[in-house]
Amino acid sequence: MTDITCPQFTELESELIDEFVACFQENVEEIENALDQLDETPGDEALINELFRAMHSLKGNCRMVFLEPLVDVIHLMEELVSDMREGQRAYQPAYGLFFLALINEVETLIGDLVREGACSADHVELLRHSVETLAQAGPEALEAEVDRVRALLAGETPGQDEPPLASRLPRLFRLGECDDLALMQAMARQLDGLSVYRNDRTARELRLCQAINRHLGHPVDDGALEAAVLMHDVGMALVPHSIFNKTSELSRDERKQVEHHVAIGAQLLHKLGWEDAARIVLHHHEHFDGSGYPAGLSGEDIPLGARILSVVDTFLSVTQARADRSYKKSLFSAITEINAGAGRQYDPDIVEALNMAVRELYVSGASGAG
Numbered sequence: 001m002t003d004i005t006c007p008q009f010t011e012l013e014s015e016l017i018d019e020f021v022a023c024f025q026e027n028v029e030e031i032e033n034a035l036d037q038l039d040e041t042p043g044d045e046a047l048i049n050e051l052f053r054a055m056h057s058l059k060g061n062c063r064m065v066f067l068e069p070l071v072d073v074i075h076l077m078e079e080l081v082s083d084m085r086e087g088q089r090a091y092q093p094a095y096g097l098f099f100l101a102l103i104n105e106v107e108t109l110i111g112d113l114v115r116e117g118a119c120s121a122d123h124v125e126l127l128r129h130s131v132e133t134l135a136q137a138g139p140e141a142l143e144a145e146v147d148r149v150r151a152l153l154a155g156e157t158p159g160q161d162e163p164p165l166a167s168r169l170p171r172l173f174r175l176g177e178c179d180d181l182a183l184m185q186a187m188a189r190q191l192d193g194l195s196v197y198r199n200d201r202t203a204r205e206l207r208l209c210q211a212i213n214r215h216l217g218h219p220v221d222d223g224a225l226e227a228a229v230l231m232h233d234v235g236m237a238l239v240p241h242s243i244f245n246k247t248s249e250l251s252r253d254e255r256k257q258v259e260h261h262v263a264i265g266a267q268l269l270h271k272l273g274w275e276d277a278a279r280i281v282l283h284h285h286e287h288f289d290g291s292g293y294p295a296g297l298s299g300e301d302i303p304l305g306a307r308i309l310s311v312v313d314t315f316l317s318v319t320q321a322r323a324d325r326s327y328k329k330s331l332f333s334a335i336t337e338i339n340a341g342a343g344r345q346y347d348p349d350i351v352e353a354l355n356m357a358v359r360e361l362y363v364s365g366a367s368g369a370g
Contacts, residue, residue, distance in 0.1 A: 235264030
């Protein structure tokens with residue numbers, strides 16, 4: 001049996017793991033509450049949205065502590081709920097039983113990682129395959145399929161038609177089976193691995209963008225925002241290394257090559273059908289006063305998601321070392337610089353939300369850890 005170790009998770013401080021587990025349990029309670037109410041009123045759109053947000057938070061928390069194999073499983077469940085939000089799938093109580101059964105298995109795997117430092121890769125693959133199989137079941141076969149999956153998760157012998165789990169390739173290598181966000185995550189990880197200056201950059205940007213969006217009341221679709229964060233710098237992978245890692249000022253032609261990266265990411269998202277995310281990526285280097293690129297948009301003509309990503313991109317750029325400078329600015333110096341640009345480069349409302357998000361994620365978190 002193959003094991004998954006997730007060393008970045010198991011090496012976290014015990015207090016941070018305890019905090020994650022507590023948040024995980026809170027998310028599960030939110031999901032349970034939403035499911036209980038949906039069983040009474042299956043067509044309630046507000047409850048479906050509440051379930052989606054709770055599922056999305058569960059996934060985000062797992063990603064923040066480097067539980068990527070489990071993130072993939074939760075994302076597949078989230079996609080089922082997304083289909084319900086879009087009217088492509090009707091909620092039935094059987095889905096609730098299925099979600100709770102899988103979340104219980106995910107919680108068990110997390111417990112194995114905490115106690116033993118490893119969990120079963122075959123078990124993770126079984127969960128992933130279970131969601132993929134259920135997603136293909138028609139409404140008339142749903143209850144029977146849920147019963148079969150729950151029996152399988154309970155340890156009963158699967159039928160002969162079950163694929164050999166240990167021999168299956170990772171989803172990224174199975175053509176037609178890797179969903180959009182999983183592919184975007186893989187591309188972002190590859191980009192972050194190109195330079196020591198981008199270590200864990202995308203995960204940090206995503207966390208901060210989500211926090212800002214939350215402080216603003218979720219005006220930007222969570223899925224579109226996540227896709228934009230994952231893809232906004234993918235075009236930088238096509239910039240020559242001589243430019244990417246240049247320590248001196250860029251020439252005009254070199255700067256144009258760098259600026260083209262927004263078009264690459266935006267066009268890829270457009271081709272995948274992520275229109276809102278594409279617009280966020282295309283315009284995340286616009287300035288509030290109209291002095292940015294590529295279109296010179298200003299004020300509220302700039303997509304809100306792009307205004308959020310703009311301040312976060314700057315914050316991470318100045319608080320991390322870069323090839324063109326050997327130092328990084330302090331958190332407070334970065335905030336001071338961004339606050340000074342409010343109304344010119346940045347949307348003042350987004351800057352205020354950034355201040356609250358940074359206080360929540362960095363200042364309060366640091367004081368709590370002490």
